[in-house]
Amino acid sequence: MxxxxxxxxxxxxxxxxxxxxxxxxxxxxxxxxxxxxxxxxxxxxxxxxxxxxxxxxxxxxxxxxxxxxxxxxxxxxxxxxxxxxxxxxxxxxxxxxxxxxxxxxxxxxxxxxxxxxxxxxxxxxxxxxxxxxxxxxxxxxxxxxxxxxxxxxxxxxxxxxxxxxxxxxxxxxxxxxxxxxxxxxxxxxxxxxxxxxAAHPQFEVDGRNIIHLLPVAPWEAALGATVSVPTLGGPVELKIPADSEAGRKLRLRGRGLPGTPAGDQIVELEVLAPQAGNQAQRDAYARLRDSFGNEWRRA
Missing domain, CATH: 1.10.287.110 (DnaJ domain)
Known part of the structure; x- marks a missing residue:
């Protein structure tokens, strides 16, 4: 052993x-x-x-x-x-x-x-x-x-x-x-x-509700997007509203644990910046920097 x-x-x-x-x-x-x-x-x-x-x-x-x-x-x-x-x-x-x-x-x-x-x-x-x-x-x-x-x-x-x-x-x-x-x-x-x-890599439990932390890209949070989200019953499509911020919680009704009533799944957005893997992506980040400057910190 x-x-x-x-x-x-x-x-x-x-x-x-x-x-x-x-x-x-x-x-x-x-x-x-x-x-x-x-x-x-x-x-x-x-x-x-x-x-x-x-x-x-x-x-x-x-x-x-x-x-x-x-x-x-x-x-x-x-x-x-x-x-x-x-x-x-x-x-x-x-x-x-x-x-x-x-x-x-x-x-x-x-x-x-x-x-x-x-x-x-x-x-x-x-x-x-x-x-x-x-x-x-x-x-x-x-x-x-x-x-x-x-x-x-x-x-x-x-x-x-x-x-x-x-x-x-x-x-x-x-x-x-x-x-x-x-x-x-x-x-x-x-x-x-x-x-x-048992511990789960994607979900936490709050009563009958299921909590899921969903990583999203900055442009998905800013512009809105429809993404696939895992649930205990299989993946579903979730619409992320435009102008969403990190920590925003979205609710999938009835997707939690069974019961009377059934729980929901709460999806908390985690805004992550993907790593730039090539020059084109680094250039894209540079354009974002030039467009936003430092003003966004005071928004």
């Missing part, structure tokens, strides 16, 4: 704050998303970026990972779990994960390193286990599901006690709500899957 430097994957320093980590994740995930990227290794890079963000966005996971980094591991180094698993010696109450990640989508496909470090309860698979539920008792675990599964009501695959189960995610299920699997827990008890949403 090889060590992974999650900070290096996201291109941030270990001292980076939560906002910086989120910004780096969104930028890289947008660049390497398999649906849009032309890079040969886009899918693998995309998976690595998602895994790194999943490890660093949660304060308790990040604390446990940082503790492991203090041993001086470098990317590719072979990591051997200490006796009793990685959980031994971690701060009590901080590193006690009992959660499952749905296979497929944005919530699964994590490496052995991630699963070994985070995917088992304190004590690890090889070490002494905490006392489990008595026969017939309910075992409660957290299930991180992709937003697409919540939107469509898809089935997801999960691994529990060495078995693979297929679970249908109810449309619009909310974080904190649970799915009960009768007889699938330890010693014949029920398994209660408490839902949380």
């Amino acid at each position: 090889q060590f992974k430097d999650y900070y290096d994957v996201l291109g941030v320093e270990p001292s980076a704050g939560e906002a910086e980590i989120k910004t780096a994740y969104r930028r890289l995930a947008r660049k390497y998303h398999p649906d849009v990227s032309k890079e040969a290794d886009a899918e693998e890079r995309f998976k690595a970026i998602n895994e790194a963000y999943e490890a660093l966005r949660d304060p308790a996971k990040r604390k446990a990972y940082d503790q492991l980094r203090t041993h001086g591991y470098r990317p590719g180094d072979e990591v051997r779990p200490p006796p009793g698993g990685f959980g031994q010696g971690a701060p009590q109450g901080d590193f006690d994960f009992d959660e499952i990640f749905a296979g497929g989508g944005n919530g699964g496909g994590f490496s052995d390193f991630f699963e070994e470090l985070f995917g088992r309860r304190r004590g690890g698979a090889r070490g002494p286990q905490p006392r489990g539920p008595a026969p017939g008792q309910v075992r409660r675990v957290r299930l991180a599901v992709p937003l697409e599964a919540v939107y469509r009501g898809d089935k997801v695959r999960i691994g529990v006690n060495g078995r693979t189960l297929e679970v249908r995610v109810p449309k619009g299920i909310r974080p904190g709500q649970a799915i009960r699997l009768a007889g699938q827990g330890a010693q014949g008890g029920d398994l209660l899957l408490e839902i949380e949403y």
Whole structure:
């Protein structure tokens, strides 16, 4: 099992704050998303970026990972779990994960390193286990599901006690709500899957609304344009009004998570200046400079 430097994957320093980590994740995930990227290794890079963000966005996971980094591991180094698993010696109450990640989508496909470090309860698979539920008792675990599964009501695959189960995610299920699997827990008890949403490279959740940050060119914001926007139900065409400014929010009604009523998708405009890749484009920027001068700063 090889060590992974999650900070290096996201291109941030270990001292980076939560906002910086989120910004780096969104930028890289947008660049390497398999649906849009032309890079040969886009899918693998995309998976690595998602895994790194999943490890660093949660304060308790990040604390446990940082503790492991203090041993001086470098990317590719072979990591051997200490006796009793990685959980031994971690701060009590901080590193006690009992959660499952749905296979497929944005919530699964994590490496052995991630699963070994985070995917088992304190004590690890090889070490002494905490006392489990008595026969017939309910075992409660957290299930991180992709937003697409919540939107469509898809089935997801999960691994529990060495078995693979297929679970249908109810449309619009909310974080904190649970799915009960009768007889699938330890010693014949029920398994209660408490839902949380997996991190998504393009969307954030606000209640039932979906938030999407849309990069637009200066001329699209100034002159107006019709652009393709991703939604959980597939891409749609969005009309950007002329004279739009960075931060303007546009609403796609009913494009959020299902419910009564259904949520909306809020598209926030992010005005970006494309890099000039040739002389013609540099000349175009020069003409803009000459046309606007410095007066626009005082507008």
